[in-house]
Amino acid sequence: MxxxxxxxxxxxxxxxxxxxxxxxxxxxxxxxxxxxxxxxxxxxxxxxxxxxxxxxxxxxxxxxxxxxxxxxxxxxxxxxxxxxxxxxxxxxxxxxxxxxxxxxxxxxxxxxxxxxxxxxxxxxxxxxxxxxxxxxxxxxxxxxxxxxxxxxxxxxxxxxxxxxxxxxxxxxxxxxxxxxxxxVEGGVFAPHLRDEQLRAALLGECHLPPCAHLLIGVGRHHPEKRWPMVIDAVEQAGQSAIGLILLGDGVDRPKIFSRVAGNPHIRLFKPIFERERFASVLASADALVHGSDTEPFGLVALEAIASGLPLIVPNEGGSAEFAAPSHSESYNARDAKSCAAAILRLLARDSVQLRSATLDAAGRVRTxxxxxxxxxxxxxxxxxxxxxx
Known part of the structure; x- marks a missing residue:
């Protein structure tokens, strides 16, 4: 054909x-x-x-x-x-x-x-x-x-x-x-790619010790991704114990860069186009946090699940389709306070049970x-x- x-x-x-x-x-x-x-x-x-x-x-x-x-x-x-x-x-x-x-x-x-x-x-x-x-x-x-x-x-x-x-x-x-x-791209994303040394290094970039929590956000710097709202939520959830790395670029980069200026625990990184390296970075975070409620399909969320990550996503949009309660927390779209509460709920969950649920979900991801x-x-x-x- x-x-x-x-x-x-x-x-x-x-x-x-x-x-x-x-x-x-x-x-x-x-x-x-x-x-x-x-x-x-x-x-x-x-x-x-x-x-x-x-x-x-x-x-x-x-x-x-x-x-x-x-x-x-x-x-x-x-x-x-x-x-x-x-x-x-x-x-x-x-x-x-x-x-x-x-x-x-x-x-x-x-x-x-x-x-x-x-x-x-x-x-x-x-x-x-x-x-x-x-x-x-x-x-x-x-x-x-x-x-x-x-x-x-x-x-x-x-x-x-x-x-x-x-x-x-x-x-x-x-x-x-x-x-x-x-x-997701078959054979690329997997939980076994988690690298504790890489995780510690990324937290170090956020001026935090390995015992802190590492959240990752992936997507264009564009208004529809709602990164300022996500940043507000992370700061409300507890600036001293949570590091956030954002992978992306786009028209809103100057605005987002200005928004995080002065906060050492939030770092902006350019997109990683080398798939294996991106998959390793993704698997080495503790959870994916996402802001967009208008995307039609949550491919980044699906890649995160395949990497063994739990999700913190809005209750509208494509990512909401994958937010099973066993490995995800949802929040009211466009609401930083609700997002902050979802972050805290996820971080308070039993880590062993959560990891077991994410590994189970990773094994069932559509390719x-x-x-x-x-x-x-x-x-x-x-x-x-x-x-x-």
Whole structure:
């Protein structure tokens, strides 16, 4: 099977989407299939990926607020590539130009809109959610749901990356054909990667002894991640006994750096792109603390569980899906006081029982190979239905 992904979120400099797609390319090649990406770049260029797969960069304008990303404007170069590549399935996940480019492309391929995010929750709810209830905001922005429905009518399937997006979109009256949850990168994350010397060194960076608690937060420095709220919560929970390391970067870094200035127990580190090293750092913390309530799928939370970490997560958003009481504490989204209380509850739990629960959960984590096998099975069914209709 040849799958082509018209992907506006695939960035030349990295990021979560690129990590997912590059891994997907390798796994599909191992399974005898091909994934090709068409992405906006600085210039027209073909790039071969190790282990299989290709990326066609199409020269496109840069986004004004983040020039690492581009946006398709002229659809002709994209449809010309689609004609040349002749895929069995074409995917896209952006509800803007890529959705219409794919929707209007005339070809026999199955067209799949694969939602990895939800702009209604990520933006509308975050921007005006303080002014009204979630239901009221959904009503105000009902035009956006109608806009989605307009182009989704031209796709063969609407797929989401898990149950959270399925619930959000279905709640607005849109038909989701298949929620296909993602999974962690197999063979990378594991509890046995915990390194007590590394843990002590990280606490040392926080000017704390090994007997202190080490929390870790992972994610972009962006308003939707709510790191200032997490920092407030950690400080309220007990500055002298808790160290916090945040791995990430982004547009809010100056603001977050200013927020933690003067607090020696909170340290900011750049993202760790080397997966084995990242997995070791993750496994060496005592718990993951997370702030985002708008993410559609809590991949970082799932990676933490696979690493043997308990969770401290909001009760809304993708991470909430994985917050089993045996190894997690939940708090009211966007509430620093509630988050602080959740931190204290987790740290007060019996450490032996908690470790046993996290190890049990780690052994049952879904992998990215599980995700792709389900995805291929669904695509095969979709192609079969199209062939007999």
């Amino acid at each position: 040849r799958i082509v992904d018209v992907n506006e979120y695939y960035c030349p400099t990295g990021g979560g989407v690129r990590t997912y797609i590059d891994r997907k390319m390798r796994l599909l090649a191992d399974l005898g299939h091909e994934l090709i990406v068409i992405a906006p770049g600085h210039e027209n260029r073909l790039e071969h990926r190790p282990g299989g797969g290709r990326v066609f960069w199409v020269a496109a304008p840069r986004l004004p607020f983040d020039r690492s990303y581009g946006m398709f404007w002229d659809g002709a170069p994209v449809t010309a590539l689609l004609d040349e590549l002749n895929p069995d399935v074409v995917e896209t996940s952006s509800p803007f130009r890529p959705a219409w480019i794919v929707a209007n492309w005339r070809a026999p391929a199955a067209k799949v809109f694969f939602a990895h995010n939800d702009h209604m929750t990520a933006y509308a709810q975050r921007w005006v959610g303080r002014l009204a209830s979630r239901q009221k905001v959904e009503s105000w922005f009902g035009w956006y749901t109608r806009y989605l429905a307009h182009f989704l009518d031209r796709f063969d399937a609407f797929v989401t990356n898990g149950r959270t997006l399925d619930r959000w979109y279905s709640g607005r009256g849109l038909q989701v054909d298949a929620p296909l949850p993602l999974g 990215d190979l599980d995700h792709l096998i389900d995805l291929l099975d669904y695509y095969n069914q979709l192609l079969l239905r199209r062939s007999i209709s």
